[in-house]
Amino acid sequence: MADTPGSSFTVEGQLCFALHSASRAMTGCYRPLLEAVGLTYSQYSVMLVLWEHGTVTLGRLGEQLYLDSGTLSPLLKRLEAQGVVTRRRRLDDERIVExxxxxxxxxxxxxxxxxxxxxxxxxxxxxxxxxxxxxxLQRLAARLRAAEIEPESAAG
Structure with missing residues (x-):
């Protein structure tokens, strides 16, 4: 792949690394502050959705945070143990967890x-x-999620 102006095929020249590094720095900044509140960064992101909506289904929470239920379930279990959320199956449809x-x-x-x-x-x-x-960043993330990337053929 050809270099674009201002970038090179090095770690420092990669957008992915800049995003990764910024993400780690941002969560590192949050860590001690959230610790004082009793939350991890992942728990904080769940709580942001709940503070906005009050009650959400597990499915909606996963869609909003781009996380699957296997990732969310342990987070929610810990939040429930802390007494900050409750999880209940809907009476009309037990497949849905609120x-x-x-x-x-x-x-x-x-x-x-x-x-x-x-x-x-x-x-x-x-x-x-x-x-x-x-x-x-939200526009970039949406484009990347929508992209259908196929590996190029190794033969050439």
């Missing part, structure tokens, strides 16, 4: 908002820069 915030879980939202504010501050970006970067 996840609900408890009062304790709802009370964590204010603390989590303070964490978010601190992380935004640490980035050094303005609100507009943060929104633009987030929107650009």
């Amino acid at each position: 996840i609900r915030l408890t009062t304790v879980g709802a009370e964590l939202e204010a603390k989590a908002q303070a964490v978010q504010g601190r992380v935004e501050e640490v980035t050094g970006l303005t609100a507009l820069e943060l929104a633009t970067l987030r929107d650009d």
Whole structure:
């Protein structure tokens, strides 16, 4: 693959590595702040969905976070043990599991908002820069999820 302006076939020249490195740095920034709230970063992402919607199905939660039930189930089990969520099967359709915030879980939202504010501050970006970067990354992620990539033939 040919180099594009400003990039090269090195670790530093790769978009994937820049995204990976930024993601690790971002979660590393959240880690000590969320620890004080009693959440891991993965648990925080689940809680964000619940703070927004109150109650969601396991399927909807997985769709929103791009995670499968095998990944979500242990996370939810730990959150339930902490008393911040409940899991219940629907009475009308036992195949559907609903996840609900408890009062304790709802009370964590204010603390989590303070964490978010601190992380935004640490980035050094303005609100507009943060929104633009987030929107650009969301568009990139959507394009990558929609892409149908086939490996090229090794014969040539």
